[in-house]
Amino acid sequence: MTNVRTSGSVAADCVPASFDGLGLHPDDLPHGLVVADDSGRVTCFNAAAARITAVRPGEALGRPLESALPLEDLDGRRWWALTDPYGGLATRIGQPERNLLLPGGRQVLVSARYIRPRPGGPVVRLVIQLRGTEARRRTERSHAELIATVAHELRSPLTSVKGFTATLLAKWERFTDDQKRLMLETVDADADRVTRLIAELLDISRIDSGRLELRRQPVDMAAAVRRNVEARTRAGQPADRFEIKVADSLPPLWADPDKIDQVLGNLLENAVRHGEGRVTIEVSPALIKARTEGTAVTVSDEGPGIPEESMGRVFTRFWRGSKRGGTGLGLYIVKGIVEAHGGTITVGRAVKGGAQFRFTLPVGAPAFLSQG
Numbered sequence: 001m002t003n004v005r006t007s008g009s010v011a012a013d014c015v016p017a018s019f020d021g022l023g024l025h026p027d028d029l030p031h032g033l034v035v036a037d038d039s040g041r042v043t044c045f046n047a048a049a050a051r052i053t054a055v056r057p058g059e060a061l062g063r064p065l066e067s068a069l070p071l072e073d074l075d076g077r078r079w080w081a082l083t084d085p086y087g088g089l090a091t092r093i094g095q096p097e098r099n100l101l102l103p104g105g106r107q108v109l110v111s112a113r114y115i116r117p118r119p120g121g122p123v124v125r126l127v128i129q130l131r132g133t134e135a136r137r138r139t140e141r142s143h144a145e146l147i148a149t150v151a152h153e154l155r156s157p158l159t160s161v162k163g164f165t166a167t168l169l170a171k172w173e174r175f176t177d178d179q180k181r182l183m184l185e186t187v188d189a190d191a192d193r194v195t196r197l198i199a200e201l202l203d204i205s206r207i208d209s210g211r212l213e214l215r216r217q218p219v220d221m222a223a224a225v226r227r228n229v230e231a232r233t234r235a236g237q238p239a240d241r242f243e244i245k246v247a248d249s250l251p252p253l254w255a256d257p258d259k260i261d262q263v264l265g266n267l268l269e270n271a272v273r274h275g276e277g278r279v280t281i282e283v284s285p286a287l288i289k290a291r292t293e294g295t296a297v298t299v300s301d302e303g304p305g306i307p308e309e310s311m312g313r314v315f316t317r318f319w320r321g322s323k324r325g326g327t328g329l330g331l332y333i334v335k336g337i338v339e340a341h342g343g344t345i346t347v348g349r350a351v352k353g354g355a356q357f358r359f360t361l362p363v364g365a366p367a368f369l370s371q372g
């Protein structure tokens with residue numbers, strides 16, 4: 001009887017040899033596990049099952065399934081009578097996961113395997129997995145929140161586009177050319193904002209579903225930094241706002257050049273928009289893991305920086321720290337792109353007090369080159 005724990009949730013015959021061989025116990029499983037024998041009596045009711053159902057293992061063990069686990073579907077039909085695992089179709093090997101109810105309205109996600117030693121033979125054991133519904137409800141809530149935020153973000157620029165165009169159409173004659181130009185410029189900027197937001201949302205959906213495609217080729221990181229800084233100065237930033245420091249020798253880097261531009265563009269824009277003073281960009285070799293070399297890029301500014309307590313949140317979707325913030329998607333996308341390259345990104349405090357973002361990328365050379 002060495003397999004029986006003091007919790008009494010598991011009968012001795014519930015612990016198959018393979019479980020035992022692994023040093024595993026049914027109570028170690030994260031999900032609820034209920035096993036019934038060939039007559040439908042419960043032989044195992046682990047700790048998670050007890051937590052999810054609020055039924056004490058002592059009450060369940062040895063009892064028929066229908067009374068130990070009186071599940072009903074959402075229409076109130078008795079689940080065991082409906083599915084009839086022991087008497088039903090002999091080809092059936094289980095039940096996919098369903099949302100079922102216990103007395104009192106407690107929701108449980110239930111799936112089952114019918115163990116038949118030979119195909120079409122009688123069921124000798126019924127293995128049932130139970131999961132609580134909190135995790136699923138949490139994802140549903142976060143989806144609902146995402147939709148609400150996206151709708152809100154799209155509505156404000158569209159309200160302005162609609163407002164200005166309607167006003168112009170209704171009262172065209174009454175405005176001077178300058179007033180019309182001002183309104184059209186606002187409409188133009190807001191339409192750009194919507195387009196950009198949609199592009200960001202598409203990036204996010206690719207990142208979240210692991211579909212971000214990388215077209216890797218050799219990338220000269222120092223040149224990419226210079227190009228991005230030039231783009232900023234051409235757009236009106238004074239040239240002395242930026243300082244570029246590049247180490248003498250850098251390891252090779254295979255990456256997606258467009259995505260690297262997106263990362264640098266976002267970090268530079270943040271440093272200019274949210275930071276102050278001089279923005280320093282350093283490119284240097286880095287040790288990613290013991291003996292794995294790569295490239296590190298650090299972007300520091302001299303602004304207020306990011307408060308210690310918010311550092312954990314800057315890379316989350318829609319988080320923005322100040323009123324000057326945009327949609328709060330920039331850093332989430334940056335992190336997604338860096339990680340898709342196998343790299344990492346961190347945030348910290350710069351020497352002069354501003355924010356400092358540092359990302360590292362492994363060499364990333366295609367396999368046929370690194371084998372040679």
Ligand SMILES: Nc1ncnc2c1ncn2[C@@H]1O[C@H](COP(=O)(O)OP(=O)(O)OP(=O)(O)O)[C@@H](O)[C@H]1O
Binds near residue numbers: 304322326354355
């Ligand atoms: N260099 C920085 N200095 C101070 N705060 C920063 C800096 N970079 C980012 N932040 C803070 O982190 C927040 C999130 O940045 P993120 O780039 O994700 O979004 P955003 O810039 O607000 O909007 P978006 O990039 O989507 O237009 C910003 O709103 C800002 O408060």
Ligand SMILES: [Mg+2]
Binds near residue numbers: 266269326329330331
């Ligand atoms: Mg940003």
